[in-house]
Amino acid sequence: MMDWRALVSILLLEGGWNTVVVMVGAAALGFACGAVGVFTMLRRRALMADAVAHAALPGLAGGFLLGAALGLPGRTPPLLLAGAAVAAAAAAMLIDWLSRRPRVTEDTATAAVLAASFGLGIALLSIAQTLSTGGQAGLDSFLLGSTAGMLASEAMLTAALAVAVTIVLRLALPKLAAVAFDPPFAAASGLNVARLDLLVTALSLACVIIGLRIVGLVLVVALLIIPPAAARFWSDRLGVVVAVAALFGAASAYVGAALSAVLPDLPTGAVIVLCAATLFAISMVAGSARGLLPLAWGRRRRASPASGMPAAPRSALP
């Protein structure tokens, strides 16, 4: 069923210019999402990121309808992405505003906005499908992702995202770490917690919007959350966790994009997410910092005096 030789040649970037573009674009996206996702995870904003991604749908459909009304040809990518970005940002602000109301908790506000905006998006998408303007064919690829027809300019955009994310996180890491660990202490020390939270929200918003095309809005949050969760099993140092999460994200997207090139019937987003989930399962078992096997191995070594290894000085001080 699967052409293994084709897969290997694609993985080795020998599949021709178009596949190279796709692979590099996907890997850069995975890199950015993995790194940013560490802070989304530590600030417990995973559901928020998911809601923002789903809220992009009415923006996409609205952008399409606007383009049709203006008589623009088919789907106009900048218009679609602008619509997605506006809708996603509006959803983020709405969640923030709602969760400040008395008797509306943050998770309630987030879930309500997620469902309502996705419902609106589906309704607008149905209207768009009935138009006679053409170009609807590509719209549903935003749901589950696709690498078909990805342009070099789009790959460049994800590469620019990866570079920007690397620079921003490198500069802000100590401040973001302080805010993520203990927001009241950070605020008391004079850090602007709201502004640093906004920075993380803006970065994850950029990842989500740029990732819509490749991974799809239903699953893009998985690329923000699963690689960081997997990376957590490999290190107890924040900087290392960020680096490992970026590499896991890049690897998942790279391998996933290659697999979906060989198996064109499978949506790219689904394949990428399954690759990330596989890395998560491996990390949970084998992760060097807190994987199940190393923990069990460490316990046995400590339990057995014959190993010559003294008990770890876990309670040197009470």
Add this chain to the structure above:
Amino acid sequence: MTETGVSAALSLSRDRAPLAVEDLSVVYGGQTALDRVTWSSPASGLLAVVGPNGAGKSTLLKAILGLVPTSGGRVTVFGRPVDAARDKLAYVPQRAAVDWDFPATVLDVVLQGMVRKIGLLAGYGRDHRERAHACLAQVGMADLAGRQIGALSGGQQQRVFLARGLARDAAVLLLDEPLAGVDAVSESVILRVFDALKREGRLVVCVHHDLGTVADRFDDVLVLNRSVIAAGPVATAFVPEVLGRAYGVPLAVT
């Protein structure tokens, strides 16, 4: 010792006190947590904030630090608004308020005390690390700098929080229940650090739950029950009549 603290406090004009609170009110979802609190701190020494559950002790610390919205009143730190004087303050929150599974070592957490002292482009430098190690040594945890924070006991967690506060090199330390649920070793280490801070002329403000130990360990007291019941040196403010009013039942203090 208490006597000099008292006279220093009395000689200070109100608007130059390390902490001065005027008419401060905080309302949480319709409930009044603090009701027109007016109080100014002594110049230095060890001060306990006591009062029954729900008296607004932790809320007072948070309101002083600007961490909760206030519905009226004014806070000054050495005569200046809090936002202009944050370098003078160190906050040591309750240790239960954070996730100790966070990917960080003991040293990483202590370095956070200096997060405002690093440049935009540089991370923590060698001098920051040396200072962090010195703060850890002060709380008796010099050899645990590389330990993952999830592997610490409760008392060790509290000492790491204290070390992070020390790293801020602040004139005023605000601690929320630093002695709650810690082991005997940690308690004696923390009290030793308090004494050193007092000798250095700093002000240590502790939310404290254990009335039986107030007189032994603190110079001054603020008895709170949504508003100020009494404030001043332990000898005059920490008396049965005051505590009866604060707690609503007669209490004997030994």
